[in-house]
Amino acid sequence: MNSVIGENLTVDSEPARKAPRLHPLGVRFMHWTNAVAMIIMITSGWGIYDDYVIFHGTHFPPALRLGSWAAPSLLWHFAAMWLLALNGLAYLVYGTVTGRFKQRLLPIRWHELMQTLGDSLHFRFTHEDLTVYNAVQKLLYVVVILAGIWQVLTGLAIWKPVQFSAEVALLGGFQAVRLEHFIGMSIIVGFLIVHVALSLLVPSTLWAMIGGGPRLRRTAVRT
């Protein structure tokens, strides 16, 4: 897998017309910033959840919580929210303006989705060309981006239920929004588990998010 990167690195030898890498520096920076922010938000959120649980009898173990009790967990949560929201906003603007979203994440075709799902269930992970996402990847990335936006919106509603009382009413009331925020977290944690597991199964994807990955061929850029 590593040879794939090495190969592509040496393929483009014209310095003046170097094609962009799979993950430009900005994307990598935002990815890892988001990773840190998300992990802080999730683990501090678990500390806040444990103070008054939604599902009776469920608690997150203290070892997984950020903050020794609710107040420090809240401090972490309301500090990292800035990192998450500002970085996320930058990412959304970048993805839209550069066309990266359209290029990488769309369209998602049903038959491709079914085929890739079938392959995945048989542990066939064909990911030779890192520059093209399969339908399952596309769907997962779209869902997790939407879940991130959802968390910011439901989080704002929980934080300011009077100032945003119309939004809270629309979402079904204060306790409903708490549940919806919890569901959003569950989706992101579910994504995180699959995402990390797959990146470890196909390590070249992980190295690509650190070093930038292969340079894109002109045709790949255009599609």
Add this chain to the structure above:
Amino acid sequence: MQRRGLLRGGLSLGALTMLTGCDVSDSTSVGKALNWVSRWNDRVQAALFDPNKLAPTYPASMILKPPKFNAYFDITQLKPVDAQTWKLELAGLIADKRPWTAAQIAALPVRTMVIRHICVEGWDYIGGWSGPTLRSFLERVGADLSAKYVAFKTADDYPSSIDMATALHPQTLLATQYAGEALADPFGFPLRLRMATKLGYKNPKWITAIEVTNRYPGGYWESLGENWFGGL
């Protein structure tokens, strides 16, 4: 809810000695940074606060009776206030600092609101509160309404403070009644603050003194790491 009182009472005692690496202590650089962001969030919340925005209100039939008891101590440790000797002291940037008796406060015009109480923990209930607005009281005693803070002292040693904008909000009451009856002892008799626009812990009970000031007064939970503004 009582669990919180016990839990927090215990933790507040242990808080200074149980601090670990990820904890918020003013002495660590991480703790300093988190507290700095919390102060920044106070300012953001003050900017988000719309003085004309009213919290949703509910029909009286939805009022929970009795309300939920919640304090940093257990209800068995409750020390009721004697209304005969009780006085409300005034201090700071107030023209007329003569103390008030319960009878004098009872003679003030009363406003009623049925609002949602939201605790920082995540639970909530609908409560019906009556009493003079804090605004009308502050105007009556000639308080400097351009000052930054209104601070409270209480019989249960639970200092608290709020911003002036919230103090002047129409849904900020010096509550003397719950669900149309005199406040019961566990819920702050004879006088407690009740704001529709702030989290539960921002509402001191068993108030004994009000001070108007420009010096940041802090509060009980705030000194243990909770956010000061605590706005909804």
